[in-house]
Amino acid sequence: MFSHVDKHGQPRMVDVGAKPTTRRTAHAIARVELPPALAAQLDQGEIVTAKGAVFATARLAGIMSTKRTSELIPLCHPLRLDDALVEVERTGPTEVTVHCRVRATERTGVEMEALTGAAVAALTLYDMTKSVSHGIVIRELRLLEKTGGKQDWRAPGEALAQPPAAKPKKVRR
Secondary structure, three states: OOOOEOOOOOEOOOOOOOOOOEEEEEEEEEEEEOOHHHHHHHHOOOOEEOOEEHHHHHHHHHHHHHOOHHHHOOOOOOOOEEEEEEEEEEEEOOEEEEEEEEEEEEOOOOHHHHHHHHHHHHHHHHHHHOOOOOOOEEEEEEEEEEEOOOOOEEOOOOOOOOOOOOOOOOOOO
16 A cells, blocks of 8 residues: 555655654656757856856755755655755766755655656756757666665665765964
8 A cells, every 4th residue: 555545546655753753865866868059068168048057046946945845745754854966067978967956854754855856957057058059968867876764775876976075164363
């Protein structure tokens, strides 16, 4: 039986009240295929439009959406996220990969938050570059890894990229 359906087949929110609070993480990706004309523009560096820098804006939109997941996806619990990191990287001549990593100390997982962050960042890439081409394809939105709760899970055969090392903070004196 699906967890979000009761014995009568009606949708329901899962009661997580009795579950222990544990550290939860999730890593999701979305791959974005770019038409050659758009990829050529990215070869010159970050594209800046009237709406702003494309990758930076996509990262911000992805992070913001992780915090709003329960408002977008029915039956998701509102969660207090400890961290959300969205990276946009060029992974091929005409491909960009969005990584979204989310962490929380909660009673339920953060997979939906990571998937939402990756999806919204990819949609933002589309929105900001559609003036160059509508031939952008968003594909392969998927979860790569989740930890915490009953069991950890990793996509089979997936080598996971590590998040960038934190830059040392400058101390003002």
